[in-house]
Amino acid sequence: MLTTAGLLFWGLLVGLDLISVPxxxxxxxxxxxxxxxxxxxxxxxxxxxxxxxxxFALDVLPVGAxxxxxxxxxxxxxxxxxxxxxxxxxxxxxxxxxxxIAYLGEWSIVxxxxxxxxxxxxxxxxxxxxxxxxxxxxxxxxxxxxAVRALSVTSLGLLLAWGVRTWTPVAGRTAILLxxxxxxxxxxxxxxxxxxLRERRRAISWFATGLGISLVWVALR
Amino acid sequence: xxxxxLILSGARLFAVQGSWNYDRxxxxxxxxxxxxxxxxxxxxxxxxxxxxxxxxxVAPFxxxxxxxxxxxxxxxxxEHEDQSEDxxxxxxxxxxxxxxxxxxxxxxxxxxxxxxxxxxxGVLGPTWLGPIVLLVVHNVAHLWLRLWGLLAGWxxxxxxxxxxxxxxxxxxxRFAGPAALVLLGMALPLAASWMLAEFDLAGQVAVAAxxxxxxxxxxxxxxxxxxxxxxxxxxxxxxxxxxx
Numbered sequence: 001m002l003t004t005a006g007l008l009f010w011g012l013l014v015g016l017d018l019i020s021v022p023x024x025x026x027x028x029x030x031x032x033x034x035x036x037x038x039x040x041x042x043x044x045x046x047x048x049x050x051x052x053x054x055x056f057a058l059d060v061l062p063v064g065a066x067x068x069x070x071x072x073x074x075x076x077x078x079x080x081x082x083x084x085x086x087x088x089x090x091x092x093x094x095x096x097x098x099x100x101i102a103y104l105g106e107w108s109i110v111x112x113x114x115x116x117x118x119x120x121x122x123x124x125x126x127x128x129x130x131x132x133x134x135x136x137x138x139x140x141x142x143x144x145x146x147a148v149r150a151l152s153v154t155s156l157g158l159l160l161a162w163g164v165r166t167w168t169p170v171a172g173r174t175a176i177l178l179x180x181x182x183x184x185x186x187x188x189x190x191x192x193x194x195x196x197l198r199e200r201r202r203a204i205s206w207f208a209t210g211l212g213i214s215l216v217w218v219a220l221r
Numbered sequence: 222x223x224x225x226x227l228i229l230s231g232a233r234l235f236a237v238q239g240s241w242n243y244d245r246x247x248x249x250x251x252x253x254x255x256x257x258x259x260x261x262x263x264x265x266x267x268x269x270x271x272x273x274x275x276x277x278x279v280a281p282f283x284x285x286x287x288x289x290x291x292x293x294x295x296x297x298x299x300e301h302e303d304q305s306e307d308x309x310x311x312x313x314x315x316x317x318x319x320x321x322x323x324x325x326x327x328x329x330x331x332x333x334x335x336x337x338x339x340x341x342x343g344v345l346g347p348t349w350l351g352p353i354v355l356l357v358v359h360n361v362a363h364l365w366l367r368l369w370g371l372l373a374g375w376x377x378x379x380x381x382x383x384x385x386x387x388x389x390x391x392x393x394x395r396f397a398g399p400a401a402l403v404l405l406g407m408a409l410p411l412a413a414s415w416m417l418a419e420f421d422l423a424g425q426v427a428v429a430a431x432x433x434x435x436x437x438x439x440x441x442x443x444x445x446x447x448x449x450x451x452x453x454x455x456x457x458x459x460x461x462x463x464x465x
Contacts, residue, residue, distance in 0.1 A: 019239075019241060020236060020238060020239045021236040022235040022236070023235065024356065024359075024360055024363065025335070025355065025356060025360070025363075031339075031352040031356060034343075034349060034351070038349075043348060043349060047343060047348040047351070048419075050343075051344070051412050051416065052416070054336060054339075055412065056449055056452070057336075058333060058336060059447060061328050061329065063328060087419045088419040088420055096452065096453070099452045099453050102449060113243055116241070116242040117242040117243045120242050127249070127252075127276070128276050128279075130271065130272030130275035131272075132256065132266070132275060135252055135253055135275065135279060139236075139239055139249050139252075139253040141240070142240030142242070142249070143236060143239040143240070170459065170463055174462075174463040176420070176424055177424075177459060178456065178459050179419075179424075180424045180425075180427035181428075181452075181456070181459060182455075183413075183416045184427070184429065184432040185431055185432075185448055185451050185452045188432045188436040188439060188448065189447070189448025190405070190448075191409060192440055193448075194333070194405040194406070194409075197398060197401060197402060202399075203402055206399045206403050206406070207402045207403070207405065207406040208406065210402065210403035210408075211406040211407070213403075213407055214406060214408070214409070214410040214411055217407075218410050
């Protein structure tokens with residue numbers, strides 16, 4: 001019960017961090033994952049889930065009003081589903097669930113922004129007249145709506161994680177295959193995301209330089 | 222002016238996107254953060270100048286959230302200098318630079334740098350250290366941008382563009398992207414080797430095969446199919462395969 005409450009609170013914090021407050025990046029999967037791992041008593045599973053979802057998140061460029069999956073609460077849910085299972089056997093199921101929740105998070109962000117737009121339109125005259133009360137009400141209301149959103153996404157996700165742990169949809173070799181598939185897709189996603197960061201030819205040369213250094217390091221270890 | 226309004230405004234900047242919406246984008250957040258700096262306009266909080274300034278401050282605006290402080294400081298300074306006649310044009314002129322500089326410096330620079338360093342440290346050292354490194358590296362740049370932006374905007378007002386041409390910022394813009402790419406190139410094989418250690422040979426071959434297929438599809442054949450969607454499609458395929 002205490003663990004669930006802790007995960008809900010952590011999901012709320014990382015959900016708020018992405019957009020509303022304070023944007024210090026506790027919403028990054030690597031941070032959210034280890035945090036959730038500590039709460040569930042399995043920091044290694046938290047790190048493993050965090051690494052895979054962090055690789056997915058490297059593909060996101062949150063410029064302007066672009067839509068993108070929300071990985072903070074999704075990582076918390078994924079760790080809840082994967083904790084205390086063998087890494088190769090349980091992480092894939094957790095990550096797959098996390099990806100679904102990330103899309104749910106994306107949809108919920110758009111819905112929340114539309115709702116805030118509605119409140120802005122209703123208070124338009126007051127806002128344009130310089131009403132401090134209207135400004136505080138609409139702005140702080142936006143943060144409160146985002147908090148409710150983050151808590152709702154995390155709650156639903158934790159319910160699904162509980163279902164996944166109870167009725168194990170995949171096990172044995174299939175579960176290992178799923179983890180392998182998630183790892184492969186995550187690595188490819190991060191590579192494609194990195195190559196999109198800068199103009200194509202230069203990006204490839206800088207990326208290849210780092211890749212070369214690392215491959216030599218890995219080979220020599 | 223005392224330092225208290227600047228501190229209040231700086232604290233509110235951390236929630237500048239709290240009411241982001243499709244009508245005014247970041248506008249309300251800018252107004253909310255600028256409000257403490259407008260309180261000592263002639264007439265005080267109940268005065269005409271304050272209300273008019275606050276009404277202008279909440280107009281539609283967009284910028285990178287970490288660089289919003291530049292706009293908050295500059296808008297408040299201009300209101301204090303009573304030169305608000307073409308403030309709307311000034312705000313429009315600011316949107317492009319504050320967006321593009323932030324995107325290049327943060328989203329394609331310091332954030333991937335912090336992420337790559339966090340991954341590397343977590344894989345090579347104690348796992349708990351990875352997230353700490355990510356947070357520290359990212360937030361050094363983050364906090365500096367928020368603080369410097371607000372103070373530069375408040376100090377320079379309409380001359381804000383001078384701050385955006387600062388030599389240090391130019392150097393950071395030039396090198397952040399390449400540094401991110403080199404570090405990501407270093408981090409990915411290390412993360413891969415850490416994950417691969419959990420699999421037997423068949424599992425490692427599966428990881429390599431899925432990587433190759435996903436990369437080819439995502440890079441050349443169907444760039445619209447992003448990684449998470451491919452991940453869900455593969456999950457569905459694995460689940461259906463397991464049932465059969």
